Amino acid sequence: MHKRNPLKNFAAVVAAMLIGSSALSIVAEAAEVRIVNLTRGQVFSPVIVWSHNSDFGRFFGFGDPASEELRAIAEDGNTQPMADVLSGDGNVNGITISEGPIPPGGSVTLTVENGQQISLASMLVNTNDTFFALRAADLPRERQEFFLPGWDAGTEDNNEDCSFIPGPACADIDPDNIAVPDDGEGYIFTQEGIHGQTGGVETSDLNPAQQDWRNPVAYVVITR
Secondary structure, X not given: OOEOOOOOOHHHHHHHHOOOHHHOOOOOOXXXXXXXXXXXXXXXXXXXXXXXXXXXXOOOOOOOOOOHHHHHHHHHOOOHHHHHHHHOOOOEEEEEEOOOOXXXXXXXXXXXXXXXXXXXXXXXXXXXXXXXXXXXXXXXXXXXXXXXXXXXXXOOOOOOOHHHOOOXXXXXXXXXXEOOOXXXXXXXXXXXXXXXXXXXXXXXXXXXXXXXXOOXXXXXXXXX
């Protein structure tokens, strides 16, 4: 096994992966995107939001393997690889990234350049590889809301072992966030939550009473 991130807690991870202000796109004609954390014990990693035309398509398929860029978000909350790919895509109009994690019950409002469609993604950081996402939602005439479930990227086994989890639930146990030495389930599917040792995951360091959730996990409002 190898360490994929030597930082010792999620706050440090966030500080290391923030994108510079040049990544932000705030213009006269813009869309406002509000993301609310609906969970009781999951923190969201910084959210990456981008606008694009319809030729961009959907950045993942249910039942398909996750891209390396999505894997970086789902396992580490790292938006940099996705931002790098998007910045070189001529179908992308604008990219913006929130400046920090979103705690349970918290929210953030981001502004992104107008496009035909909006996509976004973020990690549930007290997990192995769970994320939520919006895929190519048509920009509304005025306002539209979405309730988003948690998805498993299928890139890492759900061992719930803090050696492999970057979130604050593991800060006092083993926050090294090393990589699980296999490719998990191999496809994207609906995440079933945190089970704990009593739920049959013998390696679990997590407490379902604190970190489990019921879908949806995020509420998103897009306003033109």
